[in-house]
Amino acid sequence: QVQLQESGPGLVKPSQTLSLTCTVSGGSITTNYYYWSWIRQPPGKGLEWIGYITSSGGTYYGPSLKSRTSISRDTSNNRFSLQLSSVTPEDTAVYYCARVEPGNYGVGRRGSWGQGTQVTVSS
Numbered sequence: 001q002v003q004l005q006e007s008g009p010g011l012v013k014p015s016q017t018l019s020l021t022c023t024v025s026g027g028s029i030t031t032n033y034y035y036w037s038w039i040r041q042p043p044g045k046g047l048e049w050i051g052y053i054t055s056s057g058g059t060y061y062g063p064s065l066k067s068r069t070s071i072s073r074d075t076s077n078n079r080f081s082l083q084l085s086s087v088t089p090e091d092t093a094v095y096y097c098a099r100v101e102p103g104n105y106g107v108g109r110r111g112s113w114g115q116g117t118q119v120t121v122s123s
Contacts, residue, residue: 035099
């Protein structure tokens, strides 16, 4: 059974870059078919799908954060990462990584998800 675990700093200062890593066990990120995704949920709001990286290394970024987002992977250590630049307090959220089937991307909490990590943007 695949398991995902987010890691990274819980507090980031405004204008800095938020960096998170998702370590995957029980399955390879190079396995065909899945989207290795990042999603966030700001306080009191719904899920926002940030983007994903495919098994072959292709990426997709949602339009609202595209200019500030980069998703990369480390196949040697079976993990993938999120970088969000120029953060503001509006980027405060619980950040999740997930393995999602392509047809379920953007559709609720389907697939395998990490437990989530709180990131607060504050000086």
